[in-house]
Amino acid sequence: xxxxxxxxxxxxxxxxxxxxxxxxxxxxxxxxxxxxxxxxxxxxxxxxxxxxxxxxxxxxxxxxxxxxxxxxxxxxxxxxxxxxxxxxxxxxxxxxxxxxxxxxxxxxxxxxxxxxxxxxxxxxxxxxxxxxxxxxxxxxxxxxxxxxxxxxxxxxxxxxxxxxxxxxxxxxxxxxxxxxxxxxxxxxxxxxxxxxxxxxxxxxxxxxxxxxxxxxxxxxxxxxxxxxxxxxxxxxxxxxxxxxxxxxxxxxxxxxxxxxxxxxxxxxxxxxxxxxxxxxxxxxxxxxxxxxxxxxxxxxxxxxxxxxxxxxxxxxxxxxxxxxxxxxxxxxxxxxxxxxxxxxxxxxxxxxxxxxxxxxxxxxx
Amino acid sequence: xxxxxxxxxxxxxxxxxxxxxxxxxxxxxxxxxxxxxxxxxxxxxxxxxxxxxxxxxxxxxxxxxxxxxxxxxxxxxxxxxxxxxxxxxxxxxxxxxxxxxxxxxxxxxxxxxxxxxxxxxxxxxxxxxxxxxxxxxxxxxxxxxxxxxxxxxxxxxxxxxxxxxxxxxxxxxxxxxxxxxxxxxxxxxxxxxxxxxxxxxxxxxxxxxxxxxxxxxxxxxxxxxxxxxxxxxxxxxxxxxxxxxxxxxxxxxxxxxxxxxxxxxxxxxxxxxxxxxxxxxxxxxxxxxxxxxxxxxxxxxxxxxxxxxxxxxxxxxxxxxxxxxxxxxxxxxxxxxxxxxxxxxxxxxxxxxxxxxxxxxxxxx
Numbered sequence: 201x202x203x204x205x206x207x208x209x210x211x212x213x214x215x216x217x218x219x220x221x222x223x224x225x226x227x228x229x230x231x232x233x234x235x236x237x238x239x240x241x242x243x244x245x246x247x248x249x250x251x252x253x254x255x256x257x258x259x260x261x262x263x264x265x266x267x268x269x270x271x272x273x274x275x276x277x278x279x280x281x282x283x284x285x286x287x288x289x290x291x292x293x294x295x296x297x298x299x300x301x302x303x304x305x306x307x308x309x310x311x312x313x314x315x316x317x318x319x320x321x322x323x324x325x326x327x328x329x330x331x332x333x334x335x336x337x338x339x340x341x342x343x344x345x346x347x348x349x350x351x352x353x354x355x356x357x358x359x360x361x362x363x364x365x366x367x368x369x370x371x372x373x374x375x376x377x378x379x380x381x382x383x384x385x386x387x388x389x390x391x392x393x394x395x396x397x398x399x400x401x402x403x404x405x406x407x408x409x410x411x412x413x414x415x416x417x418x419x420x421x422x423x424x425x426x427x428x429x430x431x432x433x434x435x436x437x438x439x440x441x442x443x444x445x446x447x448x449x450x451x452x453x454x455x456x457x458x459x460x461x462x463x464x465x466x467x468x469x470x471x472x473x474x475x476x477x478x479x480x481x482x483x484x485x486x487x488x489x490x491x492x493x494x495x496x497x498x499x500x501x502x503x504x505x506x507x508x509x510x511x512x513x514x515x516x517x518x519x520x521x522x523x524x525x526x527x528x529x530x531x532x533x534x535x536x537x538x539x540x541x542x543x544x545x546x547x548x549x550x551x552x553x554x555x556x557x558x559x560x561x562x563x564x565x
Numbered sequence: 566x567x568x569x570x571x572x573x574x575x576x577x578x579x580x581x582x583x584x585x586x587x588x589x590x591x592x593x594x595x596x597x598x599x600x601x602x603x604x605x606x607x608x609x610x611x612x613x614x615x616x617x618x619x620x621x622x623x624x625x626x627x628x629x630x631x632x633x634x635x636x637x638x639x640x641x642x643x644x645x646x647x648x649x650x651x652x653x654x655x656x657x658x659x660x661x662x663x664x665x666x667x668x669x670x671x672x673x674x675x676x677x678x679x680x681x682x683x684x685x686x687x688x689x690x691x692x693x694x695x696x697x698x699x700x701x702x703x704x705x706x707x708x709x710x711x712x713x714x715x716x717x718x719x720x721x722x723x724x725x726x727x728x729x730x731x732x733x734x735x736x737x738x739x740x741x742x743x744x745x746x747x748x749x750x751x752x753x754x755x756x757x758x759x760x761x762x763x764x765x766x767x768x769x770x771x772x773x774x775x776x777x778x779x780x781x782x783x784x785x786x787x788x789x790x791x792x793x794x795x796x797x798x799x800x801x802x803x804x805x806x807x808x809x810x811x812x813x814x815x816x817x818x819x820x821x822x823x824x825x826x827x828x829x830x831x832x833x834x835x836x837x838x839x840x841x842x843x844x845x846x847x848x849x850x851x852x853x854x855x856x857x858x859x860x861x862x863x864x865x866x867x868x869x870x871x872x873x874x875x876x877x878x879x880x881x882x883x884x885x886x887x888x889x890x891x892x893x894x895x896x897x898x899x900x901x902x903x904x905x906x907x908x909x910x911x912x913x914x915x916x917x918x919x920x921x922x923x924x925x926x927x928x929x930x
Contacts, residue, residue: 282854284649285679314650315682319855342822355872357881362872370814372821380817382810388803407772407803414878432798432807438753438772442797445747445887446811448872449735452745456737456864457707457855463871489647490684490822499821506828507720507727507813513779516722522810 209545210537215560217242220257223548226555227265228272229294237261237296240327245538248529249383251392252328255544258551260325260469261294269473270294270324276301279321279459284313287458288320292475295326299345299480303332306484307339314489319458320480325349325469329369330383330526336371336484337379340493343371344483348454348461350468350476353387354428355448356441359414361428362463365390366450371523373487375497377504381523386447387429394420394429407434454479537563574910575902580925582607585622588913591920592630593637594659602626602661605692610903613894614748616757617693620909623916625690625834626659634838635659635689641666644686644824649678652823653685657840660691664710664845668697671849672704679854684823685845690714690834694734695748695891701736701849702744705858708736709848713819713826715833715841718752719793720813721806724779726793727828730755731815736888738852740862742869746888751812752794759785759794772799819844902928 211219220238225231245253264270274293278286286305290298302318309316326332329345336343349364365385372380388408397404398420406416412426416435423429432443455462461477469476487493504521512519533539540548545562552559576584585603590596610618629635639658643651651670655663667683674681691697694710701708714729730750737745753773762769763785771781777791781800788794797808820827826842834841852858869886877884898904905913910927917924 280855282851283678283680285850285854287855313648313678315648315680317680317850342818354878355875355884357878357884358872358875359878360875362875368811372814372817380813382814384807384810388798405803407799410878414876414881432804433753434772434799434803438770438799438803439797441885442749445749446733448745448868448887449737449747452737452865452868453707456868457852457861459856459864462864462868485650485682486647487822489650490645490652491824496822499827500817503813503817503821503827507723510720510723510725510727511779513719513722513724513775516779519720519722520806522813 207542208539209542210539210563211560212563213242213246213534213538216245216254216538216540219560220254222557223257223262223551223555227262229265230273233294233297236300237294240296240300240331242538243331244328245540246530246533247328247330247526248533249328249526250539250541251390254540254548256325258547262551264324264469267473269475274298284309284316286318288318290320290323292322292324295324295478295480298323299326299332299347299482300335302480302482303335303343303345303484306482307336307341310341310484310486315483315485317483318481319454320482321458321460322475323460323478323480324476325478326480328383329367330371330381330523332482333369333371333383334379334381337373339484340373340487342373342485342487343369345369345480346450346454347480348451348466348478350466351464352391352429353431353447354410354414356431356436356444357414359410359412363431363444363447363451364466365429366447366454368446368450372500373493373497374500374504375494377501378521378524378527380500380504380521381526383523383526386432386443386450388432388434388443389429391429394423398424407438453481457481572907573904574907575904575928576925577902577928578607578611578899581610581619581903581905584925585619587922588622588627588916588920592627594630595638598659598662601665602659605661605665605696607903608696609693610905611895611898612693612695612891613898614693614891615904615906616755619905619913621690623912627916629689629834632838634840639663649674649681651683653683655685655688657687657689660689660843660845663688664691664697664712664847665700667845667847668700668708668710668849671847672701672706675706675849675851680848680850682848683846684819685847686823686825687840688825688843688845689841690843691845693748694732695736695746695888697847698734698736698748699744699746702738704849705738705852707738707850707852708734710734710845711815711819712845713816713831713843715831716829717756717794718796718812719775719779721796721801721809722779724775724777728796728809728812728816729831730794731812731819733811733815737865738858738862739865739869740859741866743886743889743892745865745869745886746891748888748891751797751808751815753797753799753808754794756794759788763789772803775800818846822846
């Protein structure tokens with residue numbers, strides 16, 4: 201969606217969280233689960249990843265719960281647990297709950313073994329990958345999270361969408377500086393960015409996606425209708441096969457290795473009654489197992505400082521560190537309220553009246 | 566280098582290996598270490614990664630050993646060993662020996678804990694990352710290897726080379742199909758590809774690199790002289806910040822976390838007497854900890870089959886799986902001999918006569 205102030209209401213984060221949790225409970229999600237999911241959804245909006253926050257609450261989650269496509273009370277069970285590793289069955293519940301539990305288990309294992317690593321199968325869309333990798337930070341750990349997702353990306357030289365935008369997130373603690381938090385889709389851009397360009401009748405760079413023949417195009421309509429996104433790197437000439445390789449590796453870890461679905465087997469959350477079959481893979485690493493945490497944090501600060509003070513390219517005024525923009529947005533939104541698109545807000549207000557409860561006040565409407 | 570048959574001699578792989586090992590021993594590398602290094606060097610040439618094989622034997626390794634810049638008999642010592650994790654000190658020896666030992670340790674730990682993970686500090690250039698990730702395959706494991714390297718890549722919005730082409734490799738076993746082996750630099754292209762274009766007086770795509778102002782250029786000369794490579798994705802518009810983020814994450818794992826050098830602190834192997842300060846980070850994961858190995862292999866075959874049989878993009882005749890081209894090259898080179906560029910061969914023959922031993926016969930010269 202476009203970010204124009206007039207199209208948004210702003211809601212204080214704590215109220216928005218309570219509101220989302222209350223709604224989830226109306227769809228039979230247990231309070232402890234609803235609290236986790238709402239925290240993750242609002243974290244996405246706080247960080248400025250609007251596409252993964254409240255905008256999806258109904259379409260991706262409540263709708264599927266309502267229809268019985270997704271299990272509101274999953275029996276999350278350990279299928280394997282060997283040494284520092286495990287496999288968790290998400291029982292077709294909310295992806296957030298399963299992946300949150302998996303990362304907690306990783307952290308527990310990392311305390312004992314230096315590293316903890318686990319897969320999640322039979323899960324669903326889980327919001328932003330960065331939330332789970334960042335869970336490790338407060339424990340003095342490094343967090344890693346990857347997940348597969350519905351096919352939107354064409355492998356190099358193919359004209360069929362077979363790979364998801366399969367995100368990769370790594371989070372590293374730092375000292376004076378903000379943590380380094382990489383949270384990226386393995387496509388050049390997310391589908392939402394193509395949508396925006398189409399709505400505004402703009403062309404897109406030919407490295408973003410392909411038409412229905414698998415050829416680069418600058419027409420966002422052709423990418424959306426019958427075409428697909430390019431993996432990171434774009435077409436083969438600019439090394440799109442590397443993004444394809446990374447995305448495939450994410451799918452193997454999340455889908456093949458966990459026993460979940462993979463490639464075209466991962467289903468779209470908004471269209472089909474069958475379980476989506478999403479899989480996740482998470483890791484926590486105890487910094488202290490490798491280096492004294494305080495020393496590591498000091499070295500991270502040096503690392504960030506060296507990047508930040510590098511000579512600027514012509515016409516540029518700032519070198520960014522992974523996660524920096526999102527932390528700035530977080531702070532702003534914590535202070536001024538979380539922007540929710542009016543279309544989304546109207547949808548949510550409708551649910552409020554349907555379920556007979558009062559929505560939170562917006563900051564200034 | 567350009568791949569034109571007339572510029573190459575071919576040497577049978579076993580003889581080439583013995584030859585490289587013999588040369589390394591002349592520079593006081595112990596026989597057991599020389600065997601490891603020569604196997605890794607020849608593996609690079611066998612897989613068609615010419616830039617990381619015999620072409621570097623003198624410039625990157627023998628030269629530094631000769632000058633006393635690198636330690637031929639390192640005392641490889643475990644600095645930390647906690648649960649399933651460890652930190653190894655490479656003692657400024659050959660990177661191959663240290664990383665090989667680290668991956669062996671990971672495999673041993675993964676047998677016990679499902680996963681083994683370790684860092685290497687005070688190391689040197691180690692050849693191809695894919696060699697180490699592939700070590701896990703024969704044990705029914707998944708291997709991961711990353712390393713930092715001398716700065717060649719400009720972070721997004723900077724005009725200084727601060728990041729290496731920091732490779733990422735992941736290797737997954739399969740059944741009937743070849744293993745899936747991703748082995749990629751986190752830059753769009755390696756520096757060698759820019760060299761070739763300059764020599765041939767060709768322009769390059771503007772996504773490959775920047776000039777000395779940090780701006781995209783199609784002139785390979787400007788990239789080489791004062792400019793730098795773009796991270797995977799190219800400039801910001803085509804999501805180069807993702808490649809920058811991945812490369813930085815590799816540097817944090819390999820350099821910051823291990824206590825090795827990072828960013829501009831990693832030195833060029835061919836120019837400076839000081840230790841290069843390269844760091845590596847490796848992981849082995851026991852497939853059986855997550856899923857029965859045979860089942861996993863069958864699922865990998867399905868995964869590969871689904872990619873391979875996808876509808877082809879217009880004008881394309883084959884969808885590749887990561888590592889496929891390299892396995893084909895390996896087979897060809899095992900049969901017909903390993904191509905060594907005549908310039909490199911001449912250099913090596915010179916060393917033979919200097920040290921008074923007979924070089925191997927070439928296949929057909």
